[in-house]
Amino acid sequence: MDEARRGDGGWAPLLVVMMAATGAVIGAVAVTLKVADGSHPWSDTVLSGVSGSLFLLAGLVAHLRRPANRTGLLMMVVGVAFFAEDLQLSTDPAVFTAGLLFAHASTPAITHLVLAFPDGGLRSRPAKILAISTYVVVYGYALLNALVHDWTVIGRPENLLLVADHPDIARLLEDVLNVVGALIAAAVVVMLAQRFRTAPPTIRAALAPVLLIALIGGIASLAGNTVGSLHPLYPVLAPIYRIAFCAWPLAFLVGALWTRPRRAVIADLLIAARRPDSLEGLRDTLAVALRDPSLQLGRWQPDQQEFVDADGRPVGAGTVLDDRDGRPLGALSRREVPWEDARTAEAVAALAALVLDNQRLAAEAGARLAEVRASRARLVTAADDERRRVERDLHDGAQQRLVVVALGIQLARERADDPELAALLADTAEGVTAAITELRELARGIHPALLAESGLGPAIAELATRSPLPVELSVDDLPRLPATVEATAYFVVAEALTNVLKHARATAARVQLSLRGNALSVEVTDDGVGGAQVRDGSGLAGLRDRVRALDGELTVRDAAGTAVVAEIPRG
Amino acid sequence: MVELTVVLADDAVLVREALAGLLARNGFHVVGQAGDADELHAAVDEHKPDVVVVDVRMPPEHRLEGMRAAVEIRERHPATGVLVLSQHVESHYLPALLGGDPSGVGYLLKERVASAEAFIDAVREVAQGGCVVDQQVVAQLMRTRRRDDPVDTLSDREREILSLMAQGRSNQAICTQLVLTKKTVESHVRNIFTRLDLLPEPDDNRRVRAVLTYLRPWSEQAYRAGLPEETP
Numbered sequence: 041m042d043e044a045r046r047g048d049g050g051w052a053p054l055l056v057v058m059m060a061a062t063g064a065v066i067g068a069v070a071v072t073l074k075v076a077d078g079s080h081p082w083s084d085t086v087l088s089g090v091s092g093s094l095f096l097l098a099g100l101v102a103h104l105r106r107p108a109n110r111t112g113l114l115m116m117v118v119g120v121a122f123f124a125e126d127l128q129l130s131t132d133p134a135v136f137t138a139g140l141l142f143a144h145a146s147t148p149a150i151t152h153l154v155l156a157f158p159d160g161g162l163r164s165r166p167a168k169i170l171a172i173s174t175y176v177v178v179y180g181y182a183l184l185n186a187l188v189h190d191w192t193v194i195g196r197p198e199n200l201l202l203v204a205d206h207p208d209i210a211r212l213l214e215d216v217l218n219v220v221g222a223l224i225a226a227a228v229v230v231m232l233a234q235r236f237r238t239a240p241p242t243i244r245a246a247l248a249p250v251l252l253i254a255l256i257g258g259i260a261s262l263a264g265n266t267v268g269s270l271h272p273l274y275p276v277l278a279p280i281y282r283i284a285f286c287a288w289p290l291a292f293l294v295g296a297l298w299t300r301p302r303r304a305v306i307a308d309l310l311i312a313a314r315r316p317d318s319l320e321g322l323r324d325t326l327a328v329a330l331r332d333p334s335l336q337l338g339r340w341q342p343d344q345q346e347f348v349d350a351d352g353r354p355v356g357a358g359t360v361l362d363d364r365d366g367r368p369l370g371a372l373s374r375r376e377v378p379w380e381d382a383r384t385a386e387a388v389a390a391l392a393a394l395v396l397d398n399q400r401l402a403a404e405a406g407a408r409l410a411e412v413r414a415s416r417a418r419l420v421t422a423a424d425d426e427r428r429r430v431e432r433d434l435h436d437g438a439q440q441r442l443v444v445v446a447l448g449i450q451l452a453r454e455r456a457d458d459p460e461l462a463a464l465l466a467d468t469a470e471g472v473t474a475a476i477t478e479l480r481e482l483a484r485g486i487h488p489a490l491l492a493e494s495g496l497g498p499a500i501a502e503l504a505t506r507s508p509l510p511v512e513l514s515v516d517d518l519p520r521l522p523a524t525v526e527a528t529a530y531f532v533v534a535e536a537l538t539n540v541l542k543h544a545r546a547t548a549a550r551v552q553l554s555l556r557g558n559a560l561s562v563e564v565t566d567d568g569v570g571g572a573q574v575r576d577g578s579g580l581a582g583l584r585d586r587v588r589a590l591d592g593e594l595t596v597r598d599a600a601g602t603a604v605v606a607e608i609p610r611g
Numbered sequence: 612m613v614e615l616t617v618v619l620a621d622d623a624v625l626v627r628e629a630l631a632g633l634l635a636r637n638g639f640h641v642v643g644q645a646g647d648a649d650e651l652h653a654a655v656d657e658h659k660p661d662v663v664v665v666d667v668r669m670p671p672e673h674r675l676e677g678m679r680a681a682v683e684i685r686e687r688h689p690a691t692g693v694l695v696l697s698q699h700v701e702s703h704y705l706p707a708l709l710g711g712d713p714s715g716v717g718y719l720l721k722e723r724v725a726s727a728e729a730f731i732d733a734v735r736e737v738a739q740g741g742c743v744v745d746q747q748v749v750a751q752l753m754r755t756r757r758r759d760d761p762v763d764t765l766s767d768r769e770r771e772i773l774s775l776m777a778q779g780r781s782n783q784a785i786c787t788q789l790v791l792t793k794k795t796v797e798s799h800v801r802n803i804f805t806r807l808d809l810l811p812e813p814d815d816n817r818r819v820r821a822v823l824t825y826l827r828p829w830s831e832q833a834y835r836a837g838l839p840e841e842t843p
Contacts (some may be wrong), residue, residue: 086632435698439721440623446725447629452729454636469725476722476745480698490701493674498703505702508754 056103056113058518063096063120069135070126077129087282088122092291095119098289102296105435110160111296114153115289116601121145130197137200140186141179147221148174151228154254158246158296166231174224182215218358246295253291257284309391320350320372322395326372329561330388339396339553347371359385361393369396416589428523434483446472488530500533500551507537512550521560522611528586529553529562529608532594535579536564536604544568546601559592560608568601580604614638615738616660620645620677621696622669629811630664630724637731646670648680655684655691662692662738666721667699678704685710696721702748705823709742713819717743719781742779742819749777752823761806769806772799777822781815 071089074080096119125146128139151174155167162168183201190205192198197469236247249581257280264277308329323337338347338355347355347370358373372392446469453465483489491499497515504511520526533551540549546568554561574580574596584594592608617639621627624646643654647670655663663684671836675697681693685708691713695708700720709716717737723745724730734741753762753774765773768789775785786796804811812818 051797143649432673435668439698440626443721443724444623444625444629446722447626447633450633450725451629473722473725476725477720480700480720489674489699490703494703498701501702502703505751506754568709 056100056116059113059116059120060096063092063116063123066120066123066127067092067096067107070123070129072108073126073129083279084282087286088126091282091286092119092122094286094289095122098293102293105297109296110157111153111156111158111292112160114149114156114160116293118146118149118153119289121149133198133200136191136197137186140189140199140201142184143185144178148178149226150325154228155252155290157250157292158243159178166227170224170227170231177217177220177224181213185213188213204314225486249291249295250288253284253288257281257288260284264585272489274549303584306387306391310389311396318350319396319399322392322399323350326388326392330374334374337370337375337392339370339400340368347373359389361389361396363393363397363400369393369400374455413589413591417524417591420528420586420589424487424524424527428492431483431487431489434479434486435489439479439483442472442476442479446476487527491526491530491598492523495520496529499526499530500553503530503534503537507541507549509537509541509546510548511537512548514552514554515552516554519554519558524590525560525608525611528590528592529560529606532562532587532604532606533564535583537603539580540564540566540568540602543572544570544601555610556607558610560610562606563603565599565603566601570598570600571603572596572598572602572604614640614695615662615735616640616642616658617734617738618643618645618651618654618658618660618663620648620651620654620663620665620669620680622666622673624810626666631819633724633727634664634731634734637727639734648676651680652683655688659688660691662734664694664696664734667695667697675704678708678788679793682707682710685716689715692716692740694719694734694737694743696724700747705744705748709819709823711803713742713823715740715742715805717741719743719745720747736779742815744778744819744823746774746778749774752777761808764806765803769799769803772796773803776800776803776818779815779819788841 047082065091070092071085074088095115099115099117099119101112102109102115106112109148121142122145124139124142125144126139127135128143130136130139148171152162152171155171156162157587171293186199186201187203188206189210190199190202193205232247232251236244236251239247260277260280264274264281267273267277319337319339323335326337327335336349336355336358338349340346341348344354347368349355354369356373358371360368361370361372363369370392372389449465449469449472450503453462453469456462456465467583488499488502490502496518500515501513504513521529533553537549537551540546544566546566549564549566552561552563552565572580574584574594580596581595587594590608590611592606594604594606596602596604615638616748617634619630619634621628621630621642627644627646631644634641642658642660645651651663651665651669654660656785663681665677665681665684667675667677669680678695678697681695682693685693686750693708694717696719697704698721705718708718715737717733719730719733723733736743753770762770762773771789775788780788782793782800783798785791786793789796801811809822
């Protein structure tokens with residue numbers, strides 16, 4: 041919404057007051073003249089006074105309700121012009137002459153209003169041309185006619201603009217006016233029909249009452265003119281036209297107010313805004329709430345420096361939506377801007393901005409969380425790789441060297457003649473053997489070679505073998521899983537079995553491994569005293585961190601004894 | 612005594628040379644040495660040795676190349692004994708190694724080479740068609756407990772004898788080691804087979820297999836799975 045339309049403008053209130061005052065004065069004059077003239081039926085006088093006043097009043101209301109929209113002003117212009125037409129009834133030459141110029145003043149004003157409704161602006165070039173040509177034709181005709189038409193011959197006041205009386209030229213002008221007027225009227229009808237057909241529902245709903253009443257009035261007027269004023273139906277048809285004309289300003293008002301986004305729109309948007317929704321979802325919500333399917337919503341793309349909709353198409357910056365710090369978030373672009381008041385439009389924009397801001401924050405938080413998760417998983421993987429490397433180094437480095445040392449001692453023993461020395465060497469060899477054994481246990485604790493070589497099933501079976509407690513195994517035929525997943529499951533079982541031994545006072549344990557959907561399920565249960573917990577700093581707490589780093593969960597609960605359950609996504 | 616021929620396979624040259632020296636000094640003829648599985652197969656094809664001593668871990672992956680080569684040699688050269696030296700106490704690969712006929716096969720922890728006599732005995736045993744399983748591996752199997760484990764019903768002496776049986780010792784050897792009469796040992800062995808519901812096996816090697824099968828801690832399926840085919 042650009043600033044010029046949003047603000048009231050310095051001159052607008054004054055203009056409105058002046059126009060209302062002028063309208064009232066001219067209206068009073070017109071009605072007085074009509075009554076004084078005496079040739080008009082009483083009902084006609086009343087109805088035309090009412091319809092002119094209604095245009096003025098409805099226009100005023102519309103303008104006060106929605107100062108940003110020019111429709112109100114245009115309606116008031118119609119009212120003033122309508123009354124001005126009756127100035128020609130005056131017996132005063134000056135007023136009469138002025139009245140001649142305004143003889144058909146309501147026609148271009150009404151054309152302008154209808155073409156500009158309900159936006160208040162002439163949006164297309166044909167509409168502009170049509171409106172302007174109506175003004176030109178009507179006022180041009182009035183002026184030219186005034187130059188060549190002398191009314192004194194029929195008892196009217198003196199025409200101050202008269203150059204010379206030329207009835208033939210006046211007739212010619214009238215013929216031209218009728219033809220051009222018919223053409224313009226046809227063009228207006230075509231344009232309105234076209235507009236009604238292609239308009240979005242909001243616009244259509246606003247146009248419908250206006251066009252309907254115009255249709256009724258038009259038909260009544262046409263029929264009346266066709267049958268003539270002497271036909272018995274004429275007294276019926278004429279009031280229909282008059283009453284329709286009275287109802288017209290109300291139709292404009294109703295249509296205009298209908299297109300106003302109601303407060304319910306804000307409620308709808310608020311409810312919709314509670315859901316963390318997509319850009320497309322927000323667009324749909326706005327389109328439904330504002331009854332404008334053509335509405336486009338773009339999100340600001342800092343990389344491209346433009347607003348882009350859900351399908352990646354650029355969106356023109358209609359209303360730019362800012363975040364709290366004034367940075368652009370997105371843009372609302374609407375082909376048709378129906379009659380909206382500034383406050384509602386601002387509220388809708390603020391709400392849309394809020395939702396967009398939330399979506400952006402949620403997306404950022406999500407991305408950051410994903411990054412933290414990924415890096416956590418990478419840390420675990422890196423640690424595992426390091427453990428495996430250390431394990432291999434121990435086996436292929438230190439252990440091999442110790443074997444060579446043991447063989448060297450063996451050789452020395454064979455050559456030692458001194459029995460004491462031989463005994464000493466035998467002891468040493470035993471020590472080296474013990475060192476090799478310890479080294480093997482150490483290496484296994486760091487990372488079991490069997491796990492890397494043969495997978496989880498055999499490694500868990502081996503764990504069960506080594507446990508002094510009877511361990512019942514229920515291991516599915518597992519495929520090879522990512523090394524980190526296998527290692528995590530292995531360490532969970534190892535730690536759980538160690539805990540069973542240390543604390544549970546159990547007589548047996550049971551280990552279950554199965555693939556459930558996309559996760560490896562690990563369950564270690566015992567028949568002991570239970571009451572196990574994941575305490576900070578304990579082995580299980582460390583393992584829970586590890587499991588969670590892989591997006592899994594580890595829980596400890598009391599079953600018959602204790603159950604340690606881990607669900608690890610298979611990665 | 613006939614000189615037994617040996618092919619040694621270990622990627623650590625120092626270990627290999629030291630073992631070769633040890634075996635040579637103890638009456639073996641080391642006919643070939645190999646640093647990886649391909650060299651080992653070539654040497655075995657060429658020399659058809661009485662026994663192969665092979666390290667589990669060999670290039671390129673340093674994982675199970677030696678074990679896989681050992682299983683292949685047992686298939687292709689039934690007359691050649693295979694003694695696997697392992698850094699691992701895990702008994703997971705035993706079934707694959709022992710196969711259907713546990714003769715001329717052995718599985719020792721690598722540090723056993725530090726005790727010359729035991730190592731030389733083991734090589735000789737395997738070369739002559741015997742079966743040797745490392746005592747520590749057997750000890751671990753013996754530790755394995757199940758609910759209602761019949762092993763619990765055995766006496767300490769019987770458990771001791773079961774452990775020696777699993778290592779491939781004959782009744783005679785058990786008599787000597789435990790200083791018992793042959794009759795006593797035979798009575799214990801009968802008792803063990805009865806308690807464990809095993810058929811008495813006269814042949815030492817089958818006896819090993821029977822005992823190991825009984826002691827297995829894993830499911831039959833996992834037991835049969837044996838060596839993984841792929842190199843992970």
